[in-house]
Amino acid sequence: MNIHGARKFSYPQRSGNRFELLIDGNRFFPAMMKDIAAATETILLELYLFESGTLASQMIELLCDAAERGVAIFLLLDDFGARKLQRSDRERLQEKCTLRFYNPLHYGKYRRNLFRDHRKLLLIDTKVAYTGGTGITDYFDPGLDKNYWHEVMVRIEGPVVDDWHDLFTQNWQRHGDQLPYALPTAAAQSGHQLGRVTVARPTRQEIKRSAINHIRHARERVWLSTAYFVPPWKIRRALRYAADSDCDVRLLLPGPKTDHPSVRHAGRRFFSRLLHSGVRIFEYQPRFLHTKLMLSDDWVSVGSSNIDRWNLRWNLEANQEVEDGEFSQKVTELFEQDFAQSIEITLEQWQQRSRFNRLQEWFWGMIDKWLDRTSLSRLRRRRRD
DSSP: OOOSOGGGSSSOOEEEEEEEEEESHHHHHHHHHHHHHHOSSEEEEEESOBOOSHHHHHHHHHHHHHHHTTOEEEEEEETTTTTTSOHHHHHHHHHHSEEEEESOOOGGGGGGGGOEEOOOEEEETTTEEEEESOOBSGGGOTTTOTTOOBOEEEEEESTHHHHHHHHHHHHHHHHSOOOSSOOOOOOOOOSSEEEEEEEEETTEEHHHHHHHHHHHHOSSEEEEEOSOOBOOHHHHHHHHHHHHTTOEEEEEEEOSOOSOHHHHHHHHTTHHHHHHTTOEEEEEOSSOBOOOEEEETTEEEEESOOSBHHHHHHEEEEEEEEEOHHHHHHHHHHHHHHHHTEEEEOHHHHHTOOHHHHHHHHHHHHHHHHHHHHHHHHHHHHHHO
């Protein structure tokens, strides 16, 4: 079901794609590394988080090997997200690859340091793409960290790969220089699945707009998983409206295991109204839930974007949308497995929470409101300048 006009999006819906859902690092890292090892022409990598460690060393070794056999490699890393990438690793990459850093941090830039590239994209030979929520850090690898972060990636083949290539090229040319080769011609069809690349940046909010519209038009279910839940008012309203309309609305959120407890407390202040409207809320228990997934009937959105105001306001984000019954069934199965490993918060339980928990919600909620008002006024001022 196409409920949007093409003018609202950077890229059209395209048919003839093949999307493969890869769950956790023990599945998606081997697949990514296998494709890197088979590359013959180009490798494009755009990442937020790239930290020195065992996984980074393995990835750097693969990239250097590819460069030695003649593959052109272009890496665009966020300067803040790569702050734990050691100098020796940077030098190895710079020796063999073309390496750029998005928005380098500088004291004199003040507020401009807030703009970050949060996208996750790997492109190989302009034929295969990966997107999702991972970074190159040991946290995501079950073989390296027993408390590994729960995450998903999507392997992509087909015409939408051209759109991912175009998106990388635009960002590279804006913050680096010209890529020394032409854009690819139309990619060959690889399957039957329908998909669209959606983007977010401070001046263009396709991901949020698409999410709100699909929540409003859902007939049976809206299931949403996000690592950081401090959603804009319009998304909260859409979720409540869908639940009031007898749609099965569920949120899958991190439990106590999270890298930002303050964000968790700030988002929990919205639970009361959501629960009153019939939204079901689950908190994942085994490990840190880092997945960014939304399922609305047979429509899926997966990528880099969390459902929080900061991400949507300040970051570059990109998601892969898929409209396909087979793919949505795999996402449904993943959600059901994760719900089974979660604790559901009922309205009765929530009303009985401790005063200390209420105080944490109030305190971090006040901080969030202050940051929201301050950042929004500064962003509006920047847009006028």
